[in-house]
Amino acid sequence: MNPCDSHSPTASNGLTAQSTGREVRQAARSGRLSGHTSGLAREQVQANLAILPASLAGDFLRFCQRNPKPCPLLAVSEPGQYLLDELGEDLDIRSDVPRYRVWQHGELVAEPTDLREFWRDDLVTFALGCSFSFEHGLLAAGIALRHVQQGRNVAMYRTNIATRSAGPFHGPMVVSMRPMKAADAIRAVQITARVPEVHGAPIHLGDPALIGIGNLARPDYGDAVEVLPDELPVFWACGVTPQSAIATARPAFCITHAPGHMLVTDRLNRHLGLG
Amino acid sequence: MNPCDSHSPTASNGLTAQSTGREVRQAARSGRLSGHTSGLAREQVQANLAILPASLAGDFLRFCQRNPKPCPLLAVSEPGQYLLDELGEDLDIRSDVPRYRVWQHGELVAEPTDLREFWRDDLVTFALGCSFSFEHGLLAAGIALRHVQQGRNVAMYRTNIATRSAGPFHGPMVVSMRPMKAADAIRAVQITARVPEVHGAPIHLGDPALIGIGNLARPDYGDAVEVLPDELPVFWACGVTPQSAIATARPAFCITHAPGHMLVTDRLNRHLGLG
Known part of the structure; x- marks a missing residue:
């Protein structure tokens, strides 16, 4: 699974990098957008999505609190709450993401573009930060990102770094990798910190x-990119980590976004301290 | 030449890590201290020193402005000014550094503990930041520094990175190297930035x-330290760079501090944003 898929162009139905978060959400709600959100509404924060029954929400919340680098929480709903004003005007989590994945006991059972038929009053929504935001900041600082240049998805790897477990949620940290010259890596540390x-x-x-x-050429998720002799691979904690932990926990029921089909919020990347 | 020499213990004449800047300067002035300042007055900012005739001061000032990472200017005096209130109470630059080096046409001609017989009305004093300050911050953050643990001087190297020249001042950037695990290197970037x-x-x-x-085991200045297999060498611009540029320019007359015998100011490391 891959929450922050490629930066490839999207069939846009009039949507562009300058669209607002609300415009993207309305397009998803009306069915005009069922593709990736990469490259759309570039000023706005996009989010990874996890929706779990209230019976597991406490465990998952503790998992996020204990692993803030892979699981940076932007918002958590009340049980059953589907209007998330905190993240955007008129934001309905049941309809405003272009495509969802519905899981039962760890198996993918549906990829709907609307959740209304799956919605339950006990569902708690978690919105988690996404590397789209910091990539925006890196590009704004003039740091080239090879996977963006090549229209590929970022390379992601399971590590031997254990997350801190909570309830049934555990497993290795997943990281994304971007190759950079050392001077850019040093700047990227400062920007993303x-x-x-x-x-x-x-x-x-x-x-x-x-x-x-073991082998950078064989990512566990996403696409491999070359690391040149004058570059270092630089690794960030990745939003796939919580999805991987959910897959390990195999809850009876849960929902995530489909890879690359993110929740576009009204929050602005520049309010995070990014250009 | 080595402006920030080892962290080895100093014959202290009652001076300690808790001494004030003024106490260290008074000991230097009275002759009770002619050794290294490493480990003394740890709360206070210590500085590299360059004293040049006014005829060269404009060029050197531009050299520092153009190369702020190796040449971070803390203070510049007026020509002939030897009381530098800006850096410390009752600070007399002619007497308050434990040991000086006097240079003529690039040759070392004296290593006095007092400058009064060498002082001229056209001399301009430059005080430049020193890595003692950021090492204080790294150690406070729990990042071990091998050269400190081993009581050695930090390893320094000439690079192929050219400084931006100004007048007669030019030459390669000199860097200091500290081996660290990647996670510590990432924190060290954030702290020193x-x-x-x-x-x-x-x-x-x-x-x-x-x-x-070419070879980390053969530093151009200071002492080699081992880089372990799970470590990266991390390189900082070094205050030896301006001394190297002065040595290249071979001015008819100039004064520097003797390696490791720094100017101890009243400024506090914690006011630089270091713990």
């Missing part, structure tokens, strides 16, 4: 074997 | 060959 809401500073750089990654 | 007054963020990490360093 300012935004703990979207994974914060890298958790590793240099030798991948030190965090249990 | 906050203190541009004392060299700021690293300028490189990882492969030394990329900045023209």
Whole structure:
């Protein structure tokens, strides 16, 4: 699974990088948008989504609190609450994401574009920060991102770094990797350290074997990109981590967004301290 | 030359890590202290010193302005001014540094403990930030520094990174190197980025060959320390850079501090944003 899929162009139905969060959500709600949100509403914060029954919500909330770098919480709903004013005007979590994934006991059972038939009064929504936001900041600072240049999805890897468990949720930290020259890596540390809401500073750089990654050319999620001889691989905690923990926990019922089909909020990346 | 020499214990004449800047300066002035200042007055900012004739001061000032990472200016005097209230109470630059070096046409001609017989009305004093300050911050953050643990001087290297020249001042950037695990290197970037007054963020990490360093085991200044397999070498711009540029320019007359015998000011490291 891949919450922050590629930056590839999206069939836009009039939507652009300058669209507002509300315009993107309305397009998703009306069925005009069922594709990726990458490249749309670039000023706005996009979020990873996890929707769990209230019986598991306490455990998952503790899991996020104990692992803030992979699981930076932007918002948590009340049980059954589907209007999330905190994240955006007229935001209905049942309809405003372009595509969802519905899971039962860890198996994918549906990929709907609307949740109304699946909604339950005990569902709690978690919105988690996404690396789209800090990539925006890195690009604004003039730091090239190879996967963006090549229209690929970012490369992601399971590590040997254990998350801190809570209830049934546990498993390895998943990281995303971006190759950079050392001077850019140093600047990227400074830029992303300012935004703990979207994974914060890298958790590793240099030798991948030190965090249990055997082969950079074989990512566990996403697409491989080349690391040039004058570059270092730089690793950030990744929003796939909580999805991986959910997959491990195999809850009787849960919902996530489909990879790359993010919740677009009204929050502004620049309010996170990004350009 | 080495402006920030080892952290080895100093014959203290009652001076300690808790001494004030003024106490250290008074001991230097009275002759009770002619040794290193490392480990003394740890709360206070220590500075590299360069004293040049006014005829060269404009060029050197531009050199510092153009190369702020190796040459972070803390203060510049008026020509002939030897009382530097800006840096400390009752601070007399002619007597308050434990040991000086006097240079003529690039040759060392004296290592006095007092400058009064060398003083001229056209001399301009430059005080430059020193890595003692940020090492204080790194240690306070729990980041071990191997050269400190081993009582050695930090390892320093000439690089293939050119400084931006000004008048006769030019030459390669000199860097200091500290080996760290990646997670500590990432924290060290964040900590030192906050203190541009004392060299700021690293300028490189990882492969030394990329900045023209052939062999880490053979530093150009200071003492080699081992880099373990799970560590990266992390490189900071170093205050030896301006001394190296002065040595290249071979001015008819100039004065520096003797390596490790720093000017101890009244400024507090914690006022730089360091713990």
